[in-house]
Amino acid sequence: MLLSSCREKKEEVFNNTIAVKIVNAQEKFLDNELSSFGTISYKLKNDITALVEGTIYSFPVKDGQYIKSGSVIARLRNFQLEIQKSQCLSSIEAAKASYDLTSAQYNESVLAVESKLLSIEKSELTIKQKEVEFKSKQKTFEKQKSLYEIGGVTDYNIEQLELELGSLETELKILRKEQEISCLGFRKEDLIFNGIVPSEDDETFHKQIVELNTRTAKAQVASAKAQLDSAEQQLKSVELLLEQLTIKSPVSGIVGQKYYENGEYVNENEKILTLIDTSSVDAVIYIQEKDIVNFSIGTQVNIEIPSLNKNVKSTISEISPIADSQSGNFSVKASIGNSDNLIKPGMFVKCRFQKNEPEQFPCIPNTAIIQGTDNSAKVICVIKNYAVIKNITIKEQKNGYVWISDGIEKNEIIVNNPSPFIREGQLVEIIK
Incomplete structure (x- = not known):
């Protein structure tokens, strides 16, 4: 159907x-909190060098050992400096003897000048005495000559008086010439010739004469003193170099690396040890490019050090201006106090940053x-x-x-x- x-x-x-x-x-x-990770890094590294070359005979420090400031790090030996020190000591002795000798000679020169001044004064007195005698004899001659003219004195007596008077006159001339010779270098014109203005004061004039006539001896003393000072300065320089053979730590820190061992020869200004100052360390953290714009110097950061089960608070102290070419991250540093030196460089850290308000x-x-x-x-x-x-x-x-x-x-x-x-x-x- x-x-x-x-x-x-x-x-x-x-x-x-x-x-x-x-x-x-x-x-x-x-909660705009950023979590990141990083490592502990040292802030300051000191490369300790040998300022003087030598052979190490004591180097007691070990890698990783904590060293206090002022502690002896190494001792070196330099035989050439030790020989130089002995030579400097001998030079000082010789220079000191030369200085003592010239000083004594200078003192003798002063005494000789003083003696000559007294001798000149004595000569002046002698000349005055002879002048008095000459005048007296001259008066006697004049009287005898008057008597001779009236027949009261014989020819012999007159001749004898003339000889005596002539002898006194000649002696007086000799004394004056001797005085002139003795006064050479002791006159006012001698002072003027040597650039010294003669003083009207007798005592000052006396000192000027002494200074003029002891210049050579005084210069010899100054030369000997300069040689002594030079020898002493050379000794100080050698001793300073010898002190540098004992190398001390300028700061406290941890031995980062040794570059020599006992018995090795170290050249001048050669680095023998690296010392890391760990009294304050940096946490170096890595932040992605998209996050770095949220931070600035002074930003708070919570730092966790898992190996020490320790948490500390700090702030950003440094931000790298350039990103790492491989990772694309920026490095950020935050300072951490480390007075007990428990925090070691290289330790792993976890960090949390608060970007901004929630x-x-x-x-x-x-x-x-x-x-x-x-x-x-x-x-x-x-x-x-x-x-x-x-x-x-x-x-x-x-x-x-x-x-x-x-x-x-x-x-x-x-x-x-x-x-x-x-x-x-x-x-x-x-x-x-």
């Missing part, structure tokens, strides 16, 4: 309902996102019981949650753990 109907056929409607669990997008504060963003569990990347993802919203797919921009992901900066609003209903079979526009049934 053939049956037929003229009833209109109704259009089929896709009406498969799927059960889903939901979460509400709640605004939560995003902000509120819509937040959902990370189980609610699909096709997620670091910066974007998709979620399925429930709008009037229908599934609607939305693109979102991720601000931060941590601790199982996602903070969303764009794409959804507060209190929007989001499908949690969405089924891979759910389709946009599909009717959904919310279950608890």
Whole structure:
């Protein structure tokens, strides 16, 4: 039998309902804290050098040993300097003897000048005495000559008186010439010739004469004194070099590396040891390019040193101006006090930075996102019981949650753990 109907056929409607669990997008504060890692690095490294060449005969320090400032690090020996010291001591003795000799000669010169001055004064007195005698004899001669003219005195007597008078006159001339010779160098004109203005005071004039006539001896004393000073200065220089053979630490720190051992010869200005100052160290932390813009010098940082079970607070003291060419990260330094020297360079550290003040963003569990990347993802919203797919921009992901900066609003209903079979526009049934 053939049956037929003229009833209109109704259009089929896709009406498969799927059960889903939901979460509400709640605004939560995003604690903009960045976690990173790094290592401990020393701040200051001192390369200690030998200022004087020599052979090491004592080098008691060891790698990793803590050295206090002023401690003896090494002792060297230089036989040439020891020989030079002996030679300097001999030179000082010779120079001292020469100085003593010239000083004595100078004193003798002063006494000789004083003696000559007295001799000149004596000569002047002798001349005056002879002048008196000559005048007296001259008067006697004149009287006898008057008597001779009247026949009271014989020719012999007159002749004898003439001889005596002539002898006194000749003796007086000789004394005056001798005085002139003795006064050479002791006259006012001698002072003027040598650039000395003669004093009118007798005592000062006397000193000027002594100074003029002892110049050579005084110069010899000055020369001997200069030689003695030079020898003593050479000895001080050699002793200073010998002191440098005992090398002391200029700062406190840990021995990083020794470059020589006992018995080895060290050249001048050669590095023998590297000392690391660990009284204060740096935590060197590495931050990605996208995060470095949130930090500046002075930003607080919490540092954890797991090996010491220690936590310290510090601030950023230095930010590298250039990113690492391989990793693209920037290095950041934070200073840490280390007075007890427990923190060692190379130790691993964990760090937490506070980027800025916390902000509120819509937040959902990370189980609610699909096709997620670091910066974007998709979620399925429930709008009037229908599934609607939305693109979102991720601000931060941590601790199982996602903070969303764009794409959804507060209190929007989001499908949690969405089924891979759910389709946009599909009717959904919310279950608890």
